[in-house]
Amino acid sequence: MEKGKKGSLEELFRERIEKIDPRILEGLGRKELFSFRINHHRATAQEALELLERDGFHPERVPWGEDLFTLPIEDRRRIVKSRAYTEHLIYIQNLSSIFAASTLSVAPTDWVLDLAAAPGGKSLIFSERAAKVSAVEPDRRRFFRMRRNFKEHGAKNIQTYQKDGRSVAKSCPGWFDKVFLDAPCSSEAHIDGEVTWWNLRRVRRFAKLQKELIVSAFESLKPGGEMVYATCTFSPEENEAVIDFLLKRYPESDLLPISPPFENYMEGLLQWEGERFDRRVRGAVRILPQGAFSGFFLARIGKGE
Ligand SMILES: C[S@@+](CC[C@H](N)C(=O)[O-])C[C@H]1O[C@@H](n2cnc3c(N)ncnc32)[C@H](O)[C@@H]1O
Numbered sequence: 078m079e080k081g082k083k084g085s086l087e088e089l090f091r092e093r094i095e096k097i098d099p100r101i102l103e104g105l106g107r108k109e110l111f112s113f114r115i116n117h118h119r120a121t122a123q124e125a126l127e128l129l130e131r132d133g134f135h136p137e138r139v140p141w142g143e144d145l146f147t148l149p150i151e152d153r154r155r156i157v158k159s160r161a162y163t164e165h166l167i168y169i170q171n172l173s174s175i176f177a178a179s180t181l182s183v184a185p186t187d188w189v190l191d192l193a194a195a196p197g198g199k200s201l202i203f204s205e206r207a208a209k210v211s212a213v214e215p216d217r218r219r220f221f222r223m224r225r226n227f228k229e230h231g232a233k234n235i236q237t238y239q240k241d242g243r244s245v246a247k248s249c250p251g252w253f254d255k256v257f258l259d260a261p262c263s264s265e266a267h268i269d270g271e272v273t274w275w276n277l278r279r280v281r282r283f284a285k286l287q288k289e290l291i292v293s294a295f296e297s298l299k300p301g302g303e304m305v306y307a308t309c310t311f312s313p314e315e316n317e318a319v320i321d322f323l324l325k326r327y328p329e330s331d332l333l334p335i336s337p338p339f340e341n342y343m344e345g346l347l348q349w350e351g352e353r354f355d356r357r358v359r360g361a362v363r364i365l366p367q368g369a370f371s372g373f374f375l376a377r378i379g380k381g382e
Contacts, residue, residue: 086272086275086276087271087272089277090265090268090272090275093311093312094265094311097311097313097346097363098343098363098365100341100365101311101365101366101372104341104365104366104367104372105266105268105269105366105372106268106269106270107366108150108269109149109150109368110147110148110149110150110368110369111147111148111150111152111153111169111171111369112139112145112146112147112148112169112170112171112172112175112369113136113145113146113148113156113167113168113169113170114142114143114144114145114146114167114168114170114175114202115144115166115167115168116165116166116167116168116201116230116231117144117205118201118204118205118230118231118232118233119164119165119166119230119231120161120166120167122144124166125161125166125167126146128159128160128161128166129156129159129161129167132159132160132161134148134152134155134156134159135148136148139172139369140338141176141338141339142175142176142179145172145175147172147368147369153169156169157169165229165230165231168198168201168230170198171369171370171371171373172368172369172370173309173364173370173371173372173373174198174199174259174373175202176337176364176370176373176375177199177259177305177307177373177375178198178199178202178203178257178305179202180305180335180375180377181203181255181257181303181304181305181377182255182303183203183206183207183255184206184207184254185206185207185208186208186254187206187207187208187209187254187255188207188208188209188210188211188252188253188254188255189203189207189209189210189211189253189254189255189256189257190210190211190213190245190249190252190253190255190256190257190294190297190298191203191210191211191212191213191257191259192213192242192245192256192257192258192259192290192293192294192297193213193214193242193258193259193260193261193290194212194213194214194223194237194259195212195214195216195219195220195222195223196219196222196223196226197212197223197226197227197235199257199259200212200223200227200232200235201226201227201230201232201235203255203257204227204232204234204235205232207234207255208234209234209235209236210232210234210235210236211235211236211237211238211253212227212235212236212237212238213237213238213240213242213245214237214238214239215239215240215241215242217239220237220239223237224237242258242290242293242294243289243290243292243293244293245293245294245297246292246293246294246295246296246297249297250296250297251296251297251298251299251300252297252298252299253297253298253299253302254299254302255298255302255303255304256294256295256297256298256302256303256304256305257304257305257307258290258291258294258304258305258306258307259307259308260283260286260287260290260291260306260307260308260315260319261283261286261287261290262283262287262308262309262310262315263275263279263280263283263310263312263315264309264310265309265310265311265312265372266309266310266311266366266371266372266373267309267371280310280312280314280315281314283310283315284312284314284315284318284319287308287315287319288319288322291306291319291320291322291323292323292326294306295323295327295330295378295380298380299380300329300380300381300382301380301381301382302379302380303333303377303378303379303380304377304378304380305375305376305377305378306319306320306323306375306376306378307373307374307375307376308373308374309371309372309373309374310372310374311363311372311374313346313349313350314349315374316345316361316363316374316376317345317346317347317349317354317358317361318349318352318354320332320345320354320355320358320361320376320378321354321355321358323378324355324357324358325355327380329380329381330378330379330380330381331357331378331379331381332357332358332360332361332376332377332378332379333360333377333378333379334360334377335360335361335362335375335376335377337362337364339370341364341365341366341367341368341370342362342363342364342365343362343363343365344359344360344361344362344363345358345359345360345361345362345363345376346358347359358376360376360377361374361375361376362374362375362376
């Protein structure tokens, strides 16, 4: 049952998170590092690193992924004034987001749909790897900021659409080689102090929208294609339950494996608050907040021919 006062909302939030995994609470709000990647549209790693070193930054390379680096959080305010940043040679992005985008196996000939795209960080990753990207965002302000972002970072193969992602399947059924749905969510991973804007009504409202969006994402995908569903929230209603819903509705859908090259993650839950999920949901990944990783959930989904 929803609890009314702010104190009890906080209690409810913590109870739920503890039930998922108590390690999440340890990492929430503790930020010691931040991460960035090289924007290959504008520079090589060597060019960007030389500039950064000259400005007194000593980034540490992340052992997985391509040209990813971390720095202590104290450098975050200073780096945005550096040449490497203002000339868009680097892109500050959370490691969880970068990992999620990297689990979509994009081929150089692919046309990728990013169904909830602003501010565009993941579309920029796809644009370095795919032939073409379609980025969809309904919010006007976020849409224009995203367009500016693409231009500044030199991405020339991204088409942008200001529209509701739920309508895409109707105009482009079975169209895209790959689809990424970074769904709007209750953003629990960004709660780093008092619980002020969170409540269960919000979780349920997003869960409904997410189911509508995942249907559109899956129907926009070519048979034989692959998609990733992701959120920056912990609630199973917005994560496992959405995947379970898709698996039940589409017999041609299936979970594809994800192998994180780090240890701060857990498999998808098989039950929550009395609801049992399809056993395949175990193949999803919930990233636990730690170091330069914020909390994240992702599932890789295949569509049969
Ligand atoms: C988690 S953010 C996406 C972040 C982005 N993928 C990135 O990495 O930069 C979710 C986005 O979904 C957008 N959104 C909200 N409702 C939507 C809808 N019905 N269809 C498509 N996008 C929607 C939000 O405005 C927000 O920009």
